[in-house]
Amino acid sequence: DTGVSQDPRHKITKRGQNVTFRCDPISEHNRLYWYRQTLGQGPEFLTYFQNEAQLEKSRLLSDRFSAERPKGSFSTLEIQRTEQGDSAMYLCASRTGDSNTGELFFGEGSRLTVL
Amino acid sequence: AQSVTQPDIHITVSEGASLELRCNYSYGATPYLFWYVQSPGQGLQLLLKYFSGDTLVQGIKGFEAEFKRSQSSFNLRKPSVHWSDAAEYFCAVGPLNAGNMLTFGGGTRLMVKP
16 A cells, blocks of 8 residues: 655755655545644645646745646655745645545655754 | 634543543634544544534544534544554644645644553
């Protein structure tokens, strides 16, 4: 059983560097979501894809953030010129598009620490 | 704008005791409500969801939740807590549409005493 997988699980970087996270959703899921979770908080929605189309972006997603899903399968989230405030867990989730009540399956997250 | 409040940041219960975790939401239409659990180092796992019908919903691991529209609440309950239930619990609300972007509460950390 292959669930949602994220890579890397942990990333430590210096302020100003660029980082990229990858998410591989469950294979038949056409909807993919990115959330950010800071320490002691619940996840916050960042962006959402249906197949390769990015349909929604949160105001939390500054110009330094970009997400892609080029072939409608895996997705990448890139953060340019990282800041200490970007330190968080970045969660990916996916679900089918068959109904609006489908369960969202989350990956284990990619933890970013910006020094 | 939609929002979710989980008033209790930490709760400690004894193993075998009953549990209730509170969740209050603010939403302009009929809400689609969820409870997720997150164990350390793990992703979020869905415990249960409500979108229509019977206001008492049953979930996995012996959990249930009751939707009370008049109180804008969706409290999670379990009659007898096990040590393995120690985790962080998140309530979430979302629209019943194709996007279904969820808004999460801040979470309640549950500790279980032996």
